[in-house]
Amino acid sequence: MRQINNFINGEFVASGIGKRFDKRSPVDNQVIASIAEAGQAEVDQAVSAAKHALAGEWGQLSTNDRVDLLYGVADEITRRFDDFVAAEMADTGQPHHVMTHAFIPRGAANFKVFADIIKNVPTESFHMDTPDGRGALNYGVRVPKGVIGVVAPWNAPFLLMTWKVGPALACGNTVVVKPSEETPLTATLLGEVMNKVGVPKGVYNVINGFGPDSAGEFLTRHKDVDAITFTGETRTGSTIMKAASDGIRDVSFEMGGKNAGIVFADCDLDNAVDGIFRSSFLNTGQVCLGTERVYVERPIFDRFVTALKEKAEGVTFGRPTDAGVNYGPLISQEHREKVLSYYAKARADGATIVTGGGVPDMPADLAEGSWVQPTIWTDLPESSAVIQEEIFGPCCHIRPFDSEEEVIELANASDYGLATTIWTENLTRAHRVAGKVDVGITWVNSWFLRDLRTAFGGAKQSGIGREGGVHSLEFYTEMRNVCIKM
Numbered sequence: 001m002r003q004i005n006n007f008i009n010g011e012f013v014a015s016g017i018g019k020r021f022d023k024r025s026p027v028d029n030q031v032i033a034s035i036a037e038a039g040q041a042e043v044d045q046a047v048s049a050a051k052h053a054l055a056g057e058w059g060q061l062s063t064n065d066r067v068d069l070l071y072g073v074a075d076e077i078t079r080r081f082d083d084f085v086a087a088e089m090a091d092t093g094q095p096h097h098v099m100t101h102a103f104i105p106r107g108a109a110n111f112k113v114f115a116d117i118i119k120n121v122p123t124e125s126f127h128m129d130t131p132d133g134r135g136a137l138n139y140g141v142r143v144p145k146g147v148i149g150v151v152a153p154w155n156a157p158f159l160l161m162t163w164k165v166g167p168a169l170a171c172g173n174t175v176v177v178k179p180s181e182e183t184p185l186t187a188t189l190l191g192e193v194m195n196k197v198g199v200p201k202g203v204y205n206v207i208n209g210f211g212p213d214s215a216g217e218f219l220t221r222h223k224d225v226d227a228i229t230f231t232g233e234t235r236t237g238s239t240i241m242k243a244a245s246d247g248i249r250d251v252s253f254e255m256g257g258k259n260a261g262i263v264f265a266d267c268d269l270d271n272a273v274d275g276i277f278r279s280s281f282l283n284t285g286q287v288c289l290g291t292e293r294v295y296v297e298r299p300i301f302d303r304f305v306t307a308l309k310e311k312a313e314g315v316t317f318g319r320p321t322d323a324g325v326n327y328g329p330l331i332s333q334e335h336r337e338k339v340l341s342y343y344a345k346a347r348a349d350g351a352t353i354v355t356g357g358g359v360p361d362m363p364a365d366l367a368e369g370s371w372v373q374p375t376i377w378t379d380l381p382e383s384s385a386v387i388q389e390e391i392f393g394p395c396c397h398i399r400p401f402d403s404e405e406e407v408i409e410l411a412n413a414s415d416y417g418l419a420t421t422i423w424t425e426n427l428t429r430a431h432r433v434a435g436k437v438d439v440g441i442t443w444v445n446s447w448f449l450r451d452l453r454t455a456f457g458g459a460k461q462s463g464i465g466r467e468g469g470v471h472s473l474e475f476y477t478e479m480r481n482v483c484i485k486m
């Protein structure tokens with residue numbers, strides 16, 4: 001049984017409150033690790049270590065030396081690639097291919113891309129005229145914000161945690177990371193990497209535990225945390241925002257979505273079906289950018305539904321490393337109950353169940369896992385909770401539409417505004433529609449194609465702020481101005 005401890009000031013630390021919690025495999029619900037729960041004392045120690053590191057060696061490093069260390073972290077992650085793949089498969093139960101091709105490679109990338117940006121990004125300078133004719137020079141200086149609280153989710157734990165830690169460290173901050181209680185393993189492994197590479201103690205810290213009245217809340221309420229970056233459910237973001245306001249801390253929130261896929265009749269149908277299949281069922285539908293609402297132009301509606309049904313029914317369930325497995329379980333029994341409750345709501349609201357809607361028959365050794373069938377519905381009213389609320393599972397509803405104006409209205413009728421995909425061979429129309437959908441990210445004839453230099457974040461209830469490229473610097477640094485009279 002793996003014993004997972006907190007990582008504070010370069011040391012693995014047990015729970016000061018003597019509490020540990022079990023990590024269960026999503027595949028068969030067996031306990032695979034025992035996790036030390038950080039109490040207030042451990043959170044205080046972690047924040048204090050992060051604060052002292054700022055004043056110590058880390059804070060004195062030149063940008064180039066800091067960047068060299070981050071490149072070292074990326075290289076060590078790559079060297080231990082298989083360890084990170086194994087840890088994340090144990091945590092999430094997701095297939096090997098999903099780890100090796102979608103999620104784990106982003107760990108090293110999230111450090112490299114921001115190491116490169118911080119080395120090359122300009123600041124600003126202005127010359128101003130003055131009445132005496134001698135003028136003045138203004139110049140901007142970026143400085144680290146300080147101790148960053150990182151609160152991460154369970155659906156792509158390593159990708160999403162390093163998506164925050166990479167830029168935070170590149171900008172000279174220190175971090176205290178609170179991974180999800182569901183997926184603690186890769187954040188702990190990264191602690192080993194930090195020590196191996198020689199990142200000064202206290203720069204990277206990990207506290208394990210839960211949200212309310214546990215490590216998450218202790219971190220987001222801590223007076224010495226200078227900013228909070230959070231990825232998770234919208235309602236959790238609302239709670240954290242209240243905590244952050246006690247002490248006035250900046251926040252960056254990447255939250256829920258109820259993303260629309262818009263499929264026009266002139267699309268490349270095979271590409272559109274493949275793209276919607278991936279965006280609805282990758283990671284068992286547990287991707288914030290995924291598609292749970294599909295709108296298909298009427299002339300191809302029946303063909304599209306038939307083709308997506310065939311792909312959904314062709315998945316192979318099983319353990320992450322079993323040959324041919326391309327479909328895993330949900331993260332936990334609790335989340336499975338949530339997803340199944342929406343499967344029941346769909347039936348109650350009169351959905352036509354095109355495929356799925358229940359629990360697959362699994363072999364005895366997997367029967368206790370958090371498995372659900374990939375599911376497709378049609379014929380629901382837009383007012384159904386299935387259409388309005390984030391399910392975060394392997395399911396989507398498909399509805400026909402007859403005009404561009406109609407589908408834009410349908411797509412925008414959501415409290416969320418994270419992502420949209422548009423499938424059409426008419427790029428003039430793609431540009432036009434992309435300009436009218438109220439989301440942070442729109443993909444055309446593609447999905448989850450990520451250039452890490454671009455602005456990433458959600459509108460409406462899907463987020464606050466943008467990260468990615470220089471946008472991350474706006475959150476992870478303070479820009480100061482110096483004015484020199486000539």
Ligand SMILES: NC(=O)c1ccc[n+]([C@@H]2O[C@H](COP(=O)([O-])OP(=O)(O)OC[C@H]3O[C@@H](n4cnc5c(N)ncnc54)[C@H](O)[C@@H]3O)[C@@H](O)[C@H]2O)c1
Pocket residue numbers: 151152153154155156160178179180181209210211212213215216217220231232233234236237239240253254255256257287288390392418458462463
């Ligand atoms: N927009 C994005 O980029 C993005 C990316 C991934 C996931 N998500 C969203 O995340 C959600 C799934 O992740 P989840 O179930 O882990 O989300 P969650 O909100 O339940 O938990 C996220 C993290 O917040 C912590 N937390 C919970 N309550 C807290 C509190 N009161 N104070 C401090 N910390 C607290 C949890 O322990 C966990 O570490 C989905 O809604 C998904 O859409 C969004």
Ligand SMILES: O=C/C=C/C=C(\O)C(=O)O
Pocket residue numbers: 155156160163286287288289450456
């Ligand atoms: O589940 C949501 C995945 C979000 C992905 C990113 O934040 C990213 O690609 O940077």
